[in-house]
Amino acid sequence: MRTLWTLILLLLVSVAAPARADHAAIDLRIVVPTDGTTFPERDGTAVRLGPSLLTAPFAIETAKATGSAVQLTLAPATAKWFAELTAAHQGQKLAILAGGVVQSAPVIRDPITGGKVSITLRSAADATALARSLTTR
Numbered sequence: 001m002r003t004l005w006t007l008i009l010l011l012l013v014s015v016a017a018p019a020r021a022d023h024a025a026i027d028l029r030i031v032v033p034t035d036g037t038t039f040p041e042r043d044g045t046a047v048r049l050g051p052s053l054l055t056a057p058f059a060i061e062t063a064k065a066t067g068s069a070v071q072l073t074l075a076p077a078t079a080k081w082f083a084e085l086t087a088a089h090q091g092q093k094l095a096i097l098a099g100g101v102v103q104s105a106p107v108i109r110d111p112i113t114g115g116k117v118s119i120t121l122r123s124a125a126d127a128t129a130l131a132r133s134l135t136t137r
Helices: 002-016 076-088 124-135
Strands: 026-030 037-040 046-049 060-066 069-074 094-098 101-104 116-120
Touching: 037 101, 046 094, 060 124, 069 076, 069 124, 094 124, 101 124
Parallel strands: none
Antiparallel strands: 026 094, 037 046, 060 069, 069 116, 094 101
């Protein structure tokens, strides 16, 4: 009987405990005016987004806040894919989600090649929060 209770307790603990991810769940989506899925933003507002653009894990090697900007270095395969994505969506807003929450939605001004990405935000605090959300392990 004691073994049965131990097994039930272990089962309850494993079901109740949140799954721990090795990194923040990153998603990329284009901001759309209508007919999209609504997602929350960090400030509590909501935005409509198109379907996920990710076809493979979005591999970030480094994310560093510098003033009000975040500097990202992407893994080589991600950098190649991201260059193609940003060329195809130039002039549109690209929502960056971490954990299902929109962290930032910058306009893609030019194709981003070479695996180096700079995202300028409103404040140093916003940049620090974004860098942290992208590298949480």
